[in-house]
Amino acid sequence: MSENKIPYKIYLSENEMPTAWYNVRADMKTKPAPLLNPGTGKPLSAEELTPIFCEELVKQELDDNTAYFPIPQEILDFYKMYRPSPLVRAYCLEKALDTPAKIYYKFEGNNTSGSHKLNSAIAQAYYAKQQGLKGVTTETGAGQWGTALSMACAYLGLDCKVYMVKVSYEQKPFRREVMRTYGASVTPSPSMETEVGRKILAEHPGTTGSLGCAISEAVEVATKNPGYRYVLGSVLNQVLLHQSVIGLEAKAAFDKIGVKPDIIIGCAGGGSNLGGLISPFMGEKLRGEADYRFIAVEPASCPSFTRGKFAYDFCDTGMICPLAKMYTLGSGFIPSPNHAGGLRFHGMSPILSQLYHDGYMEARAVEQTSVFEAAEKFARTEGILPAPESSHAIKAAIDEALKCKETGEEKTILFGLTGTGYFDLVAYQQFNDGVMTDYIPSDEDLAKGLAALPQVPGQD
């Protein structure tokens, strides 16, 4: 197909949609380090994980060798309601930038959860249902993951208990109401429903909650109530496996039009979108079949890749979850209050951490006012109001396209547009009013978090 015939949106037909997830670990020479039991310091066994996660998900979490996992038919049917997502040629953005670069984005925001999170939520809910469980528990901050999970559970008739950070529950009531419309119970955290919640409330009566506390409550409820398991929307190997559907679709769509991207860009918080987007392309690179530049983009206010340490650390602030080897700022790290949107996790997917450590990927940190400038330009030219998280990738894609303008290179750039910003308008208002600020943590600030990393045998 000649270049000028490429449509604005490339959709796969339903029979071209991927029928198996791709597990990039199968092609990694150095596998991601195993999760450790924080008590014993030894790798966690399947038996130790099954009280927390569904059996099938434990298998997926621990399997470093199987390259493809067939997607069950019921999940494929659910995917058909909102997938395939379009691969979009950003003709209007290219024109506005006056760049010779060809810009594409894979848009995951055309569903009510507003992001790619639904791809893993339906998978995790499905396996819980298959195991005969009654329901699942989880935590949510602003509500993106909780919304996705509540949609998946409504579809499958599964109970969904969401612990929502109290300050978000009160100040961002809209995602809460979406979750309630889908039948989820949404509890402000800390709550009196759990031991850990009661303890925290007794010690800090006025607390507005934290993600770490909400995780602790969700895990407690899952492990104490028969028929419940805990689910998580990022970081885990299983999540990157499910999210590979993004990259598989993108690759199939590129193959359909006979185009090969040169640069692939994704925003990085816990790594679910970035890992999903790049997986099949990274597989080609790992197998020596093709080469791509991969760029992870993170907030300068939460720079785990670019300023963190590759070490074992807790996945949660409450230090009750397993230890994962990853780029981390320390489990006590919390972004400054002026940080808008997500990408606020202190660590990073162990798979992506290993790949970055081994030199297969670049990373850069960007400041949030420049991110919102990119978001505004994108909205005005491409017509989609992007999520703040996604806008980190937009910023890097624009920067790369402008470099092409200088050099005259016609590079093909792909970035992940993970979602829409319809529930992030408080941040847009700050930007529109000109009162948005940036924050870069000092070396001293970061050193404190890194000094508190747990003691693990063999770790510096």
Next chain:
Amino acid sequence: MSENKIPYKIYLSENEMPTAWYNVRADMKTKPAPLLNPGTGKPLSAEELTPIFCEELVKQELDDNTAYFPIPQEILDFYKMYRPSPLVRAYCLEKALDTPAKIYYKFEGNNTSGSHKLNSAIAQAYYAKQQGLKGVTTETGAGQWGTALSMACAYLGLDCKVYMVKVSYEQKPFRREVMRTYGASVTPSPSMETEVGRKILAEHPGTTGSLGCAISEAVEVATKNPGYRYVLGSVLNQVLLHQSVIGLEAKAAFDKIGVKPDIIIGCAGGGSNLGGLISPFMGEKLRGEADYRFIAVEPASCPSFTRGKFAYDFCDTGMICPLAKMYTLGSGFIPSPNHAGGLRFHGMSPILSQLYHDGYMEARAVEQTSVFEAAEKFARTEGILPAPESSHAIKAAIDEALKCKETGEEKTILFGLTGTGYFDLVAYQQFNDGVMTDYIPSDEDLAKGLAALPQVPGQD
């Protein structure tokens, strides 16, 4: 194509997209009555309309005979950013209802304006740009139309002045921020910027504004500032012309799979979505080529079709706009305060009014708690949180599908899913909390509005 092979979503390819709008008036034996000058009582001439509307739009407004208007290339290009919209087979809803009916919906919500309004906004902004104008003015209530217009103006580099009802400006700040992100100026109405605004503020210092007042301000600014024109998102003939793209795409998608709908359902406020959806199908019916049942669904709290009068009336509460012959509740009619969402216009598109009057279409009124029950069922099964407006059509589609369950008929039902409910969560919260109420105006209430219709020669 065999029934069981029909995909969940039917997308046209870009070269299958409509390249001309269809003007249903060309096939109507009885044309809609002309707009009248409220001062003289005589049909408005093109000369009288050009100070308010762009020249090309005036032509479209007054042309009852041309069947097809080619869509300019720049508008086609803009359409490609968010169109074609999918025709969706509601397999999951059918299964949940256990009905033999085949349910389809045309989904117009996958764009940042959140609705079909963008289809006409880009057209109206384009013709303003073509005429060399500086900008356009409009009013907005909750902000759906204003958002669409600001997106279109940002794309074309046109100034966009939106007068937003003050109570919405203050209580629903999120759509306001979307408009600002797209570069529109958003002014709470009534404002001190206009003569009419200053007059109203002097008389009613504490007023929170009304749509009628916002229209008056937008029209004043358009007519007093060289290089500006006023634009409107519904009711007008030109708007139904642009919105015909919805029905043309739907018909092409049905033709592609070899299916013909039996019943076509749309929600009706001013008529922009309903008119756009049904136009090409209605054309076939008017020409005697095919038969369809058309059902307009309106709120029981604002029942212009089912309880209004077919008569000349003002289009605005402020009584400064032309007179249109339509089903109306009287220009002073305002839905009760418990009415959620849009569909609150006192009148109805003159085209649709004439078609309904001539027996080509049915209409029914539904109460809002039943509408939100339908919305919740739809969200939980089909995965999309629908706009309250669209949910009126969902309610009627479910009712028709349940009738099929009783009779065993395998009817094919198409309804218009005009948009998403992401900015309507205050209403969803009322529903989730069980505090949503219904309201049906009494005959006495309606009689007051109908008694105040303007005096026009030849009108009862």
